[in-house]
Every structure is written in C-alpha cells, then in structure tokens.
Amino acid sequence: MHRLPVLLFVLFFATLSISTVSAQSGVDDLITWRSYSAERSARVRVFDSGDSDRVYTVVIDESDDNAGGPVTDEARYVAETVGRTYGFDPVDAFFVFRFEIGSSTGASSGKVLLVRATFRRGSSGDLGAPSWRVISAETLTDLTDRAL
Numbered sequence: 001m002h003r004l005p006v007l008l009f010v011l012f013f014a015t016l017s018i019s020t021v022s023a024q025s026g027v028d029d030l031i032t033w034r035s036y037s038a039e040r041s042a043r044v045r046v047f048d049s050g051d052s053d054r055v056y057t058v059v060i061d062e063s064d065d066n067a068g069g070p071v072t073d074e075a076r077y078v079a080e081t082v083g084r085t086y087g088f089d090p091v092d093a094f095f096v097f098r099f100e101i102g103s104s105t106g107a108s109s110g111k112v113l114l115v116r117a118t119f120r121r122g123s124s125g126d127l128g129a130p131s132w133r134v135i136s137a138e139t140l141t142d143l144t145d146r147a148l
Contacts, residue, residue, distance in 0.1 A: 027086055030063075035074055038067035044082055047144040049094055054118065056093040057143040058082055061100075072097050075117055075130050090119045090127055094143055096135065114140050 027046035032039060043061040060078065062071040071078060075097070079090040094116055101111040114137065117130035 031078075031081060031085065033074075033077065033081055035068055040066050040068065040071065040074070042066075042071050042078065045144075046082075046086055046093075049143050050145065051094070051143075054092060054094050056088060057140075058093050058095045059098055059140070059144065060095060061098045070097075070099070072115065072117075076119070076127050079117070079119055079130070080127055089121075091121055094118060095130070096140055096143065098140075112137065116143075 027044065029044050030041055031044050032041040034040070041063040043063070045059045045061075047057045047059070049055060049057040058079075060071060060082075075095070079093075079095055082095075083090040083093070095118070097115045097117065099113040099115075101113060114135045116133045116135045116139075119130055120128045122128045
C-alpha cells in the first residue's frame, strides 16, 4: 500500500523534470544586465543542439543600442546569467555570438559574423575563460536545426 504514494511522487518529479528540460528549447527572450559602464541587453535564443556533450545552442544577438564594448567582453557573465535564468549549466551549451556587420551604424551589409564559445569549469567551480571559434552559417544551422 505504501508503494502507490512513492510511485506517484516519483512520477510527478519525473514529469516535472521532463517539462523543465523541454522548456529550455525554443526560448526567444531579451536579457538585460548592468555592466560597469551602462545597462546592456541582448536577444537570447536557446535551441537543442543535437550534441550529447553540449545539449543546447544559445544564440546571442547584441542590441544595437548597447553602450560599451561588444557583448563578448562579458561572455562569461552573460553565459552564467543565461544558464541561471533558463536552468542549465553553461558548460552544457554552445554559445554563438551573432553580429550583423554594420548593424551598429544602421547600414546593414547583410553579412553576419558568428563566433562560437564553449566553457569549462575550473577546479574552484568557477566558469573558465571561453574557448572561441569563428563558425559558418552552415555550422550554426547544424547546431540549431534552423537557418538563422
């Protein structure tokens, strides 16, 4: 008789964890944070990557009206913020910083620069410096299963 409540309890939390994981994919949101110089923002989209080691692909588009340097200057902080906000460890994701060439001047050329970052945790548990790689649009399509 005592097995039924335990079974229901386990099923409830299994269902909750499945819905939490599936809620990560399909995120399209604007995050904001305060840097040393000003309030900053970026568009964040989260996709399933199809990779067993890096479960998510996070595409980050910097807002045109951001003050200060590029969002990549604060990549570690942004990755931690995104992970904390959407419930995953940044080491489990590819982060792709997407820049439209000329977008800050208002004269978009239609060209896009894609820079992928991956993270590891150090022995202290802190997020380490990113490992950077310039990627192609085709690689991003493979990581997101969409043409962006």
